Amino acid sequence: MSTEVTNESGYEVDGEEFASLxxxxxEEMHVHPQAELSILFVTEDVMSELHERWMDEPGPTDVLSFPMDEMRPGRDGQEPEPGTLGDVVLCPSVAAGQARAAGHSTVEEMLLLTTHGILHLLGFDHAEPEEEKEMFALQRRLLLTFLAGR
Incomplete structure (x- = not known):
């Protein structure tokens, strides 16, 4: 797996931790080992521009996902295809506010948002209640398992 982590946010970010996540x-989602992914940390101004341009909503948001090759998780008996998964863009200052409200660290919030963004790149969504239940349960399992092993 090739994961590029870029920090343009001004916040201190441990790029290796996010690449490891x-x-x-x-790997847990059985994505081809040669898949490529980009994780980008940006300022509120940049996130606001992206949020308005792509989602037609004002102000910054916490995470946006930009899929490239529409890759999906591998299934038993199926060989996953290589390709470029896409970009996950995070705004640490928005994540910091959410972390305070949730009672955990900014890093934990950004790890959660990164997991959330990757699942979106893999085709998961939470527009409908059943989709939300599935995606959030998977997101929670993946993150807790990762955190337990760190």
Missing amino acids: ARFVL
Whole structure:
């Protein structure tokens, strides 16, 4: 797995931790080992521009996902295809506010958001209640398993 982590946010970010999380999630989801992923940390201004341009909503958001090759998780008996998964863009300052409200660290919030973003790249969504239940349960399992092993 090739994961590029870029930090343009001004916040201190341990790029290796986020690359490790991405590798873990992609392996657990049976994504081809040559898949490529980009994780980008940005300022509120940049996130606001992206949020308005792509989602037609004002202001910054916590995470956006930009899929490239529409890759999906591997299934038993199926060989996953290689390709470029896409980009996960995070805004640490928004994540920091959410972390305070949730009672955990900013890093934990950003790890959660990264997992969430990767699942979106793999085709998961939470628009409908059943989809939300499935995606959030998977997201929780993946993150807790990763955190337990760190």
